[in-house]
Amino acid sequence: xxxxxxxxxxxxxxxxxxxxxxxxxxxxxxxxxxxxxxxxxxxxxxxxxxxxxxxxxxxxxxxxxxxxxxxxxxxxxxxxxxxxxxxxxxxxxxxxxxxxxxxxxxxxxxxxxxxxxxxxxxxxxxxxxxxxxxxxxxxxxxxxxxxxxxxxxxxxxxxxxxxxxxxxxxxxxxxxxxxxxxxxxxxxxxxxxxxxxxxxxxxxxxxxxxxxxxxxxxxxxxxxxxxxxxxxxxxxxxxxxxxxxxxxxxxxxxxxxxxxxxxxxxxxxxxxxxxxxxxxxxxxxxxxxxxxxxxxxxxxxxxxxxxxxxxxxxxxxxxxxxxxxxxxxxxxxxxxxxxxxxxxxxxxxxxxxxxxxxxxxxxxxxxxxxxxxxxxxxxxxxxxxxxxxxxxxxxxxxxxxxxxxxxxxxxxxxxxxxxxxxxxxxxx
Amino acid sequence: xxxxxxxxxxxxxxxxxxxxxxxxxxxxxxxxxxxxxxxxxxxxxxxxxxxxxxxxxxxxxxxxxxxxxxxxxxxxxxxxxxxxxxxxxxxxxxxxxxxxxxxxxxxxxxxxxxxxxxxxxxxxxxxxxxxxxxxxxxxxxxxxxxxxxxxxxxxxxxxxxxxxxxxxxxxxxxxxxxxxxxxxxxxxxxxxxxxxxxxxxxxxxxxxxxxxxxxxxxxxxxxxxxxxxxxxxxxxxxxxxxxxxxxxxxxxxxxxxxxxxxxxxxxxxxxxxxxxxxxxxxxxxxxxxxxxxxxxxxxxxxxxxxxxxxxxxxxxxxxxxxxxxxxxxxxxxxxxxxxxxxxxxxxxxxxxxxxxxxxxxxxxxxxxxxxxxxxxxxxxxxxxxxxxxxxxxxxxxxxxxxxxxxxxxxxxxxxxxxxxxxxxxxxx
Numbered sequence: 001x002x003x004x005x006x007x008x009x010x011x012x013x014x015x016x017x018x019x020x021x022x023x024x025x026x027x028x029x030x031x032x033x034x035x036x037x038x039x040x041x042x043x044x045x046x047x048x049x050x051x052x053x054x055x056x057x058x059x060x061x062x063x064x065x066x067x068x069x070x071x072x073x074x075x076x077x078x079x080x081x082x083x084x085x086x087x088x089x090x091x092x093x094x095x096x097x098x099x100x101x102x103x104x105x106x107x108x109x110x111x112x113x114x115x116x117x118x119x120x121x122x123x124x125x126x127x128x129x130x131x132x133x134x135x136x137x138x139x140x141x142x143x144x145x146x147x148x149x150x151x152x153x154x155x156x157x158x159x160x161x162x163x164x165x166x167x168x169x170x171x172x173x174x175x176x177x178x179x180x181x182x183x184x185x186x187x188x189x190x191x192x193x194x195x196x197x198x199x200x201x202x203x204x205x206x207x208x209x210x211x212x213x214x215x216x217x218x219x220x221x222x223x224x225x226x227x228x229x230x231x232x233x234x235x236x237x238x239x240x241x242x243x244x245x246x247x248x249x250x251x252x253x254x255x256x257x258x259x260x261x262x263x264x265x266x267x268x269x270x271x272x273x274x275x276x277x278x279x280x281x282x283x284x285x286x287x288x289x290x291x292x293x294x295x296x297x298x299x300x301x302x303x304x305x306x307x308x309x310x311x312x313x314x315x316x317x318x319x320x321x322x323x324x325x326x327x328x329x330x331x332x333x334x335x336x337x338x339x340x341x342x343x344x345x346x347x348x349x350x351x352x353x354x355x356x357x358x359x360x361x362x363x364x365x366x367x368x369x370x371x372x373x374x375x376x377x378x379x380x381x382x383x384x385x386x387x388x389x390x391x392x393x394x395x396x397x398x399x400x401x402x403x404x405x406x407x408x409x410x411x412x413x414x415x416x417x418x419x420x421x422x423x424x425x426x427x428x
Numbered sequence: 429x430x431x432x433x434x435x436x437x438x439x440x441x442x443x444x445x446x447x448x449x450x451x452x453x454x455x456x457x458x459x460x461x462x463x464x465x466x467x468x469x470x471x472x473x474x475x476x477x478x479x480x481x482x483x484x485x486x487x488x489x490x491x492x493x494x495x496x497x498x499x500x501x502x503x504x505x506x507x508x509x510x511x512x513x514x515x516x517x518x519x520x521x522x523x524x525x526x527x528x529x530x531x532x533x534x535x536x537x538x539x540x541x542x543x544x545x546x547x548x549x550x551x552x553x554x555x556x557x558x559x560x561x562x563x564x565x566x567x568x569x570x571x572x573x574x575x576x577x578x579x580x581x582x583x584x585x586x587x588x589x590x591x592x593x594x595x596x597x598x599x600x601x602x603x604x605x606x607x608x609x610x611x612x613x614x615x616x617x618x619x620x621x622x623x624x625x626x627x628x629x630x631x632x633x634x635x636x637x638x639x640x641x642x643x644x645x646x647x648x649x650x651x652x653x654x655x656x657x658x659x660x661x662x663x664x665x666x667x668x669x670x671x672x673x674x675x676x677x678x679x680x681x682x683x684x685x686x687x688x689x690x691x692x693x694x695x696x697x698x699x700x701x702x703x704x705x706x707x708x709x710x711x712x713x714x715x716x717x718x719x720x721x722x723x724x725x726x727x728x729x730x731x732x733x734x735x736x737x738x739x740x741x742x743x744x745x746x747x748x749x750x751x752x753x754x755x756x757x758x759x760x761x762x763x764x765x766x767x768x769x770x771x772x773x774x775x776x777x778x779x780x781x782x783x784x785x786x787x788x789x790x791x792x793x794x795x796x797x798x799x800x801x802x803x804x805x806x807x808x809x810x811x812x813x814x815x816x817x818x819x820x821x822x823x824x825x826x827x828x829x830x831x832x833x834x835x836x837x838x839x840x841x842x843x844x845x846x847x848x849x850x851x852x853x854x855x856x
Contacts, residue, residue, distance in 0.1 A: 016716065019716075020574050020716055024574065024576065028573070028574075030760055030761075031573075031641045031758060031760050031761070032573060032755075032758065127571060133714075133718065133720065134720060135563075135567040135570075135571030135572065135720075138566070138567070138570060138571045139563040139566070139567065139571075142563075142566060142570075142738065142742055143555060143563030143566045143567075143735070143742075144563065144734065145456070145459075145460060145738060145741055146448050146452065146456075146733070146734050146737030146738050146740075146741060147734055271702075271723055274699075274702040286561075286734060287730070288444065288447075288448055288561065288731065288734035288737070289561035289724060289725065289730065289731050289734035289735075290561065290724065290725040290731055291707075291723075291724060291725065292561060292563075292722075292723060292724035293721075293723035293724065294720075294721075294722060294723075295699055295719075295720060295721040295722075295723065296717060296718065296719060296720035296721065297717065297718040297719065297720075300718075302715070302716040302718055303717050303718055305574070305716055306572065306574050306575055306714060306717035307571070307717075309574030310570065310571040310572060310574050312574075313573055313574060314570055317755075318754070321751065321752070321754060323749065323754075324749070326745055326746070326749060326751075327460075327745075330460065332459050333458075333459070
């Protein structure tokens with residue numbers, strides 16, 4: 001008998017899932033012996049269902065799905081952490097297996113829902129919550145488990161990667177790049193979740209939890225967006241052999257897990273450096289495997305539906321074989337987090353300063369006082385309006401707290417700094 | 429009770445596996461609840477085992493492993509298709525599960541061993557046979573199965589990719605690049621398997637079989653190596669915005685599967701174009717997921733052992749859960765192959781020709797006679813020795829048979845072509 005599927009949320013990704021089921025159901029039977037049947041769809045509006053001839057299995061109440069004894073797997077695609085949380089929890093409690101694309105839910109209430117799934121001995125899959133169609137959660141939970149992972153680092157937000165690519169390659173400023181991304185449907189009218197790094201923060205919380213076997217929530221992630229990135233910084237980066245990417249970073253350090261999202265300078269030779277436009281990629285380093293990278297389309301109906309339906313088919317395969325979940329929550333350890341102030345990395349800092357004698361010396365003294373060792377300092381461009389010039393510093397590895405203290409003191413110097421300095425952390 | 433492991437072959441990869449088991453056994457128990465124990469190692473020489481304190485579980489006879497009732501999983505790492513085939517078949521017949529890194533075995537006797545595993549209801553895993561540590565077989569058998577795959581294409585031989593990178597970036601010729609690769613341990617003393625594309629052919633046979641649900645063996649794969657690639661071709665490619673890679677290619681076309689290995693011109697914007705040095709990457713296109721790519725280290729003790737041990741742990745997980753194999757052979761269809769003569773693609777062709785009037789016209793006539801439409805023709809460099817110049821043609825999409833016929837006729841023209849033409853197919 002076919003495995004019954006209930007779908008909650010018939011938007012872009014839900015539509016993609018319906019397409020896949022309608023087009024490939026026979027292929028799944030033939031090639032994998034997996035038979036799935038879409039038994040019910042839930043949405044706030046009947047129009048989408050009607051357009052696809054699914055009116056007969058349409059409902060506005062998700063409880064009709066959760067309580068349907070013919071449904072084995074519930075797909076949750078409405079997003080958010082309120083109603084979605086109820087759907088996922090009620091479905092699990094009712095003995096359903098769940099597949100979700102909900103990054104916010106997993107990064108906020110991951111512990112609760114994974115534990116509930118464990119108690120109920122049901123599957124809870126969420127491949128689509130990170131990186132769209134890119135298989136990354138499954139490889140971390142299966143193929144790569146012989147490794148001790150030291151780094152998971154990715155471009156996991158296509159909107160900002162598109163904007164940074166346009167700013168870097170074509171010299172657009174932030175506002176123009178954002179407007180273009182909005183016009184092309186890559187950015188929301190309210191772009192906060194993307195441009196302030198919150199979307200990426202949820203995703204790295206999920207990846208880091210799996211890679212390091214310790215629960216990390218979105219609130220644990222330091223997040224800084226791309227609003228203050230100027231074309232001048234992208235230009236300076238390129239001249240130094242770097243690009244600027246909004247990276248979601250998680251490192252295992254001696255004293256704990258360091259997890260953060262911020263614009264990052266990356267050498268052009270790094271595998272992530274050539275990931276442009278709306279593409280996503282996740283770079284993983286393990287003690288045996290060395291460097292690996294998983295690349296693909298991070299958003300859109302097709303890619304996300306590919307991940308959702310991959311999970312659905314795997315779940316259906318398990319159900320048909322009559323087996324209990326093989327991998328549940330893997331957060332078996334409690335590893336401390338490294339506070340942002342304790343971060344040690346290299347820094348790019350650009351100051352707009354008064355172009356006069358003594359400025360360089362005054363700044364150098366402050367850096368020295370805070371034990372921030374400067375690797376290079378360069379003047380960019382020619383003297384601008386009002387006798388200002390841009391000074392670009394790159395530090396040696398330094399402590400975040402010291403760099404912040406130095407910046408704070410430099411800004412206070414009399415008649416030196418003319419605008420908020422621009423700070424970009426450097427990887428590799 | 430721990431899952432018993434028997435390891436046959438204690439060379440580079442086998443040593444990597446022993447390292448992983450010795451270093452991470454406790455971690456596997458703690459994080460995944462998987463307990464594996466290395467019960468016996470087989471090798472022709474006791475030295476390796478002695479060096480690792482494994483003398484007590486050493487044997488020279490693989491039958492001691494195959495017949496040991498305490499062993500659940502046999503790891504075959506000796507390679508080749510003779511003894512290795514016996515080991516794999518005897519192990520399966522004796523009710524053991526098997527993990528192998530053996531591309532030649534899988535690409536030659538894949539049907540036999542997969543069917544035997546199916547009959548015996550035992551696992552046969554082979555992630556390490558393609559792409560070293562890169563998870564690719566598992567994603568194709570799990571995460572990506574909601575897709576109809578149209579293309580699997582990869583850089584799956586690190587030796588030739590290293591050589592081509594050095595030739596392209598630093599102007600080395602083929603012989604110098606090969607010697608350097610040999611000196612650095614990237615190429616064998618007899619480099620045939622690598623430079624003639626045979627290693628890559630075995631790997632694409634394996635990937636295509638999975639991606640297209642049809643059995644493809646190494647003998648089905650057209651293979652052409654990199655021996656005839658000249659620095660001049662790499663230079664011309666770069667000037668046109670292309671790079672040259674030894675690609676293993678499998679496309680699903682209307683009339684069947686097109687599977688081949690040859691040097692290929694690829695636009696510099698293609699995700700595979702920035703995969704340099706000994707790195708490998710496999711690019712997969714599916715109808716839902718769109719473009720994806722899996723990147724990493726394609727060879728070496730660590731990466732290959734990561735893949736082998738990932739398989740071992742997955743197999744052990746299944747055994748501990750008491751479940752039968754979930755995915756066996758997926759070659760459910762019989763899809764015809766497209767003969768190489770019927771291939772339609774674009775071609776780069778370089779001729780060393782006599783620098784005299786009428787040459788261009790004579791060649792143009794031959795191309796026209798064979799209905800090969802020329803996109804561009806360019807003279808490279810200045811007149812060389814003996815009044816020769818290089819003419820670089822790029823065709824529109826043309827039929828392989830027509831292009832070969834045209835080349836054959838052009839070579840026969842009197843006093844025109846001075847050396848064997850250089851032909852490179854163009855993708856994208």
